[in-house]
Amino acid sequence: MRVDQETDAIERLAYAGGRLTRARRLIARTAAQLHGAFTIDTLAERVRVTDAASGANATVYRAVAAMERAGFLTRVGERGGHALFARCSTRGHHHHIVCETCGRVAHADCPLTQAIEASNAQGFRITRHEVTMYGLCPECAARTGS
Numbered sequence: 672m673r674v675d676q677e678t679d680a681i682e683r684l685a686y687a688g689g690r691l692t693r694a695r696r697l698i699a700r701t702a703a704q705l706h707g708a709f710t711i712d713t714l715a716e717r718v719r720v721t722d723a724a725s726g727a728n729a730t731v732y733r734a735v736a737a738m739e740r741a742g743f744l745t746r747v748g749e750r751g752g753h754a755l756f757a758r759c760s761t762r763g764h765h766h767h768i769v770c771e772t773c774g775r776v777a778h779a780d781c782p783l784t785q786a787i788e789a790s791n792a793q794g795f796r797i798t799r800h801e802v803t804m805y806g807l808c809p810e811c812a813a814r815t816g817s
C-alpha cells in the first residue's frame with residue numbers, strides 16, 4: 672500500500688498534474704529508478720524491458736520533454752551528442768558535473784556570477800549561459816588510477 676502511494680506521487684509529480692497515460696506512468700517510474708544521468712535512448716531501453724509499446728522512442732521522447740517542463744527531470748549535460756537527464760532536487764541556479772564513466776551527477780555553484788554582474792553593469796541582459804565540465808567521479812577516478 673505504501674509503495675503504491677509513493678509510486679502514485681512520483682507519477683503525478685513527474686508530469687505536474689498533466690496527462691497521465693499508462694505508458695507515461697511506467698516511463699516516470701523507470702526514470703525515477705535510474706541512478707545518475709541517462710540519455711533518452713537508455714531510458715527507452717529500460718522501459719522496453721517492462722513493456723515494449725510504452726518504450727517506443729517517440730513516446731519516451733515526449734514524456735521526457737513533459738517531465739523536463741514539470742521540473743521532474745533536468746538536462747545535466749550531453750554524451751556523444753545526446754542530451755543527458757537526471758533528477759535534481761537542489762534548488763536555485765546551479766550547474767552539473769556528470770561522471771563520464773558512470774553518469775554520477777554532482778551539483779556545482781555557478782562560476783559565472785561575477786561575469787553576469789559585470790555584463791549587467793554594462794547594460795547587457797544575459798538571458799542564458801552554459802557551463803560544461805567533463806571528468807570522473809571520485810570512485811571512477813580511483814579505479815582508473817588517474
Ligand SMILES: [Zn+2]
Nearest residue numbers: 759760761778
Ligand atoms: Zn542539480
Ligand SMILES: [Zn+2]
Nearest residue numbers: 770773808811
Ligand atoms: Zn563515476
Ligand SMILES: [Zn+2]
Nearest residue numbers: 765781782783
Ligand atoms: Zn550559471
